[in-house]
Amino acid sequence: MxxxxxxxxxxxxxxxxxxxxxxxxxxxxxxxxxxxxxxxxxxxxxxxxxxxxxxxxxxxxxxxxxxxxxxxFSSAAVALGAVRLLRSGTLEKDQYGAVYFSDMTVREALRLVPHPRPGDERERLLVEAIVTEANGDHGTNWASEYAIVRLVRERGLAEFLRRSGAELSPIEALTARYVSSRGSAAWREQLEPMTALEAFAAVQADPGATPEQIKAALALVPRLHAELDLAAEALQARGAGPSAVASGSQR
CATH class of the missing domain: 3.30.300 (GMP Synthetase; Chain A, domain 3)
Structure with a gap:
């Protein structure tokens, strides 16, 4: 039987x-x-x-x-889960602005994801860089889930994106060069770039900006216009809000 x-x-x-x-x-x-x-x-x-x-x-x-x-889960799947968790913006930050998550958090995030694979070449290169560093000289699939997640949590993603050889977008390249201490944690950990306005202003204020950096800043002009339009709309709403309420209550 x-x-x-x-x-x-x-x-x-x-x-x-x-x-x-x-x-x-x-x-x-x-x-x-x-x-x-x-x-x-x-x-x-x-x-x-x-x-x-x-x-x-x-x-x-x-x-x-x-x-x-x-x-x-394979090492690549664990690294992928950690990357996506960090980039999701859903993780809570402590009083110092740092995010914390564990290998259990990553497994839970992957639980309902069938066939976890990188969505594009850039994500594949990023995952590969993380796994290579985690395994060191010990061979394939040596690193534990805990070790992979700890590595990503402590180092962040910017270092591995740089190591991966993946091409940076114009705003990412400028962020990597000019990000201030105020925004450095967001970039280092989650690859959250500067705004187009911040990046453009940084190049504009830098007399030593290279032709490549100037070209990257100019590529941001359409995005810069969009950000300014949104900012203007927000300011108009703020300016009109109280007066609109007041005039409505007087009628």
Missing amino acids: AGGRSDKLRRLAWALSEQYGLGTREQIEPQYDGRTREWTFCWVDGPTVEQVKRAARKEQPEAVEGLRYERR
């Missing part, structure tokens, strides 16, 4: 791995714990636990009774 269930679970694991297009390093593996007499489906990245559980129950409802599911 046990052998029959073992065969069913192995076939099911293979079928689900095929269904979700999982490669050799991601595929679902059935593991048996002789001490607890429990079977567990284990896999890396790939679909979410709920997706696999739902598909498994649909295919073999009797064989998967009591089956446990354990989804693990």
Whole structure:
């Protein structure tokens, strides 16, 4: 009977791995714990636990009774989760303006994300730079989730973006050069750039600005106009607000 269930679970694991297009390093593996007499489906990245559980129950409802599911994350997925958490702007800051998050926070953020992969080449390069630094000279997938998250939390993203070789946008290049101490933490940690107005003014005030920096500042002119328009609208609303209320109450 046990052998029959073992065969069913192995076939099911293979079928689900095929269904979700999982490669050799991601595929679902059935593991048996002789001490607890429990079977567990284990896999890396790939679909979410709920997706696999739902598909498994649909295919073999009797064989998967009591089956446990354990989804693990590769170093790249953990680094990606940390990058996206930092860039999301949803993390709370302490009294010193620093953000804190743990490997548990990252796992929770990835829990409902199927097949966590970089969205573009720039994000891939950033993740690769983080993982390379975390592994050091110890080989692939050496670093723990805790070590990767701690590295990102303590160093921030700007250092790894620079190391990655990814091309910076004009405003990012100017931020990296001119960001003030007031905004340095936001740039260093979360890649939050200066405003177009701040960046343009910084180049304008710098007599030693290079041709490349001047070109980057000029590329911001359309964005600068948009920021000024929004600022003007906000000021107009502030100026008109109290008087509008007062005139309305006098009628």
